[in-house]
Amino acid sequence: MPATLKTPEQVAAYRERLIGMYDPQRPCILICGGTGCLANAAGEVIAAFREVLAKHELDHKVGLRITGCHGFCEQGPLVVLLPERLLYVSVTPDDAEEIVEKTVLNGERIERLFYKDASGRIFEKQDDIPFYKRQTRLIFGANLELDPRSIDDYLRIGGYSALVKALTRMTPEQIIEEVTRSGLRGRGGAGFPAGVKWASCRKAPGNHKYVICNADEGDPGAYANRSLLEGNPHSVVEGMIIGAYAIGALEGYVYVRTEYPLAVDLMAQAVNDARAMGLLGENILGTGLRFDISIVRGGGAFVCGESTALMASIEGRVGEPRAKHIHTVESGLWDRPSNLNNVETWANIPLIINKGADWFTRIGTGDVTKSPWGGSKGTKIFSLVGKVNNTGLVEVPMGATLRQVVFDIGGGVKGGKKLKGVQTGGPSGGVLAERHLDLPIDYDQLVEAGTMMGSGGMIVMDEDNCMVDFARFFTRFLENESCGKCTPCREGIVQMGMILTDICEGKGKPEDIPLLEEVAEVVSEASLCQLGITAPNPVLTTLRYFPEEYEAHVRDRKCAAGVCRALVTYSIDPEKCTGCMLCARNCAAEAIHGEQKQPHTIDPAKCTKCGVCYDMCRYNAVLRN
Amino acid sequence: MNNDERIGVYICHCGTNIAQTVDVAAVADFARTLPGVVVTKEYKYMCSSPGQELIKKDIADHQLTRVVVSSCSPLMHEITFRNVCEDAGLNRFLFQMSNIREQCSWVHMDHEKATEKAKRLVAAAVRRVKHHRPMEEREVAVQPKAMVVGAGIAGIEAALKMADAGKKVYLVEREPSIGGHMAKFDKTFPTLDCAACILTPKMVAVGQHKNIELMTYSEIEHVAGYVGNFKVKVRRKARYVDEKKCTGCGQCMTRCPVQYRPTNGDARRRVPVEIRPELKVAVDKALDLHRHERAPLISVLQDINLEFRYLPPEALKYISRRLGLPLSRVYHVATFYTAFSLTPRGEHAVKVCVGTSCHIRGAQRLLDALGERLEIKAGETTKDLKFTLETVNCLGACALSPVIVIDGKYHGNLNRSKLEKVLKRYTQE
DSSP states (O other): OOSOOOSHHHHHHHHHHHHHHOOTTSOEEEEEOSHHHHHTTHHHHHHHHHHHHHHTTOTTTSEEEEESOOSOGGGOSOEEEETTTEEEOSOOTTHHHHIIIIIIHHOOOOGGGSEEOTTOOEEOBGGGSHHHHTOOOTTTGGGGTOOTTOHHHHHHTTTTHHHHHHHHHOOHHHHHHHHHHHTOBOTTTTOOBHHHHHHHHHHSSOSOOEEEEEEOOOSTTOOHHHHHHHHOHHHHHHHHHHHHHHHTOSEEEEEEOTTOHHHHHHHHHHHHHHHHTTSSEEEETTTTEEEEEEEEEOOSOGGGGSHHHHHHHHTTSOOOOOOOSSOTTTSOGGGSOEEEEEHHHHHHHHHHHHHOHHHHHTSEEEOOSSOGGGEEESEEEEEEEESBSSOEEEEEETTOBHHIIIIIITOSBGGGOOEEEEEESGGGSEEEEGGGTTOBOSHHHHHHTTOOOTTOEEEEEETTSOHHHHHHHHHHHHHHHOOSOSHHHHHHHHHHHHHHHHHHTTOOOTTHHHHHHHHHHHHHHHOSSHHHHHTTHHHHHHHHHOHHHHHIIIIIOOOTTSOSGGGOOEEEOTTTOOOOOHHHHHOTTOOEEOOTTSOOEEOTTTOOOOOHHHHHOTTSOEEEO | OOTTOOEEEEEEOTTTTTTTTSOHHHHHHHHHTSTTEEEEEEESOTTSHHHHHHHHHHHHHHTOSEEEEEESOHHHHHHHHHHHHHHTTSOTTSEEEEESTTTTGGGOOOHHHHHHHHHHHHHHHHHHHTTOOOOOOOOOOOOOEEEEEOOSHHHHHHHHHHHHTTOEEEEEOSSSSSOGGGGGOSEETTTTEEHHHHHHHHHHHHHHOTTEEEEOSEEEEEEEEETTEEEEEEEEOOOOSOTTTOOOOOHHHHHOSSOOOOOOGGGGGOOOOOOOHHHHHHHHHHHHHTTTSSSOHHHHHHHHHHHHSSOOHHHHHHHHHHHTOOHHHHHHHHHHSTTOOSSOOOSEEEEEEOSHHHHHTTHHHHHHHHHHHHTOOTTOBOTTSOEEEEEESOOSOGGGOSOEEETTEEEOSOOHHHHHHHHHHHHTO
């Protein structure tokens, strides 16, 4: 690392030097060090490659780069080989030796490590795989190009050039104008235009202002922010510095979930490196700009993703939201003007500054020339998870359809089952049904369909998922996470949960459904913050799109998906049972009886309906109804 | 001291109240040996008419100049015996009472030791009575004004009572506001009445009362004089605010750029928090690490929770003290966030992700299986402090769902049999 960069010219000169030192044709092994791959033993794979390279004395000839998440988590650990961008999937530590000897040194392909799609087709290069090919990876693409621990890597690929451009060639007003014109809307979920928020914060009276990065990615089923922080932390830092300059803020906070220790660590390193290089602190790049960033760890409270609760938490108090009749842009953190944006929003800023609003508005839906609310521009990263073949992180232009995401990129539903619904927007969002497959995904379309963008969780459900149980899952979640400050949320969600539990346990009454709708309406109307206001969404959308499931639970006492235990009975089809004893051996309740090679039976009095026998039977002899 | 005094000592049996524990005869025998004692008598009930007559007669017969009665509490009969002295022509203040009932026979079991103690009490009274001087009672004019020091609920009540009775009252309080401890309470024991509902009307009454002169943010420097004629020097501390114009809106306190916290009355009388050394070292380290943060509480709690796997109560007390935050505030935060635990957690933290993606891929079954295997419920710790089972809303590893994390290591795509293999690694250490 060089001494401090004191002027914009020094940044450019230093970048030139980095580019000069980098040989794009030099072989390099990229290993995904994202959480998904690390959980699949990528750490051991990395160690194995290090050892093999050292053994062959290739340390200086072959590069080894541990990158952030590549997104294709389903297939991890992922190894990409430069310069050809060959992709090996599900690599084990034992493969390291072979990869180095065959592919790196001799250019031989190892067929068994290539990705194969459902039809058995083999893909050699990463960019050819539909999962990658059909994405538009504006924000996320850089993850492959850099080591998140290296500020040099980020500078080499053009990092901090947007900052230089903003500081030297743009006034704060021009930056805000550019962001407003780009139509960038808050990626945290509500979709408030970033430029409009910045302008209000700039206008707010006061000398001491804050910019805040909301990295409290609490929506269960969403991890896009995590992978951005862990893959390209400097893009967020750069976005925040530009924002601070435009708004006139002196201090920045990044509020990260404590459940993301790696993100905390990498973000802290990025901030320290940027500070050491003179990109944070006093007199940034000789322009007189003063700005610095602190990292704050969250405490595991979902409600702290709400802006006022988050600010309360930074202030060292419990995360309870307050009414927002005074906007946080005027009186937020420590009663001072504060501008809060999501990780992904901040990461979009350098892109918009570098390429311009005109370029940005070409991507996405609607027309934002008259009003920034007129459309949804840019891309959005979704965590495509659940019952889908290619789980992982997916970046698509706004306006892509569910079908494109789930089928073209995601490779369809796991095990060839039938798609039942897709949940978006976390606990505040709702469930979309099969008929919405061709719905273009943008802020306004989703809200119209009763759900929302949220932080980009997209959870695919198949016929084995029960919608009533699913609504109950979110209701329970919100019941636990309600901070308890206002009554409609605290009590209303509990009541909804009790009604849903009754329905799931076969105690539902026909009048429960209208009652559920009524309570949902009160909670939504009378709650203080968005947690309560949006809490009934999962219930309301499932009621709206899957009324027949509720009816089946209440009227027929049946759960077609076989999830609601009280409504399910297990039995064994004597025709199909081979008497293999597998189910009997694994039944914790000892409810299955029968001799070897004779059909077994289940004792309903002992059966706890855990479903182990159903999952284990190789002959589909266990019946669930 | 006059050594020529002629002292009469009277020891009372008080029925059996004194006599059953104290050997009254022995005490009387002992009293006879004391210098200056010319007559000693014991009697069943000294306070009875015959008892009183007995003393009167002795005063005359033996020309007693001092009288000592060893019986019950002076609260009970001091006046009785003073009257006896006066009736017999002796100044009523040349009498001394010593308490061998409440302070001796009633509170002791050992006869010998109680008798010994009674002897000493009698000896002390005899020594003391020699110093007594005759005194006269007369009436003098007093200042019909009172000063109440400390405007807590007791001070406020006292001031109001006296003021209502028409006396001028000076009410002095060292804090900027009156109310004291009660102002900090939510409810009062034992009726659980609302504290503020009792206190605030009285505070207002103090402010409005014509007979009360309130002196807040003031301290007593010097007290001189005597009952009815005290002279008190009170220092009113500087306030920099025109009290006549101030409406008490409090805006100046919130707007002031300098962090000013009025001294808390408790702060001066605090005893140090007892905290075990290794915990103190850890907390000090965390406090030092986060000393530049404007609100270091949550960061410090995070560090301690990480190192000790829970937040020990003494650490919370110590943190509250060091950061100058009320303990209630520290507990409020420590119990609000799910990341913190107030009970010790196991060596291995098993976190089951119950996020949406994991839920639909069978997290509940995994949780049930773990619960059965470890024989605990979510949120509990095994008895041997080996495992703690927890749920977490989302670990952000949805591609691997259902996923659990043990000691920070992720185990994904689990089912029952894979789970068994994973657990084995931790149980076979």
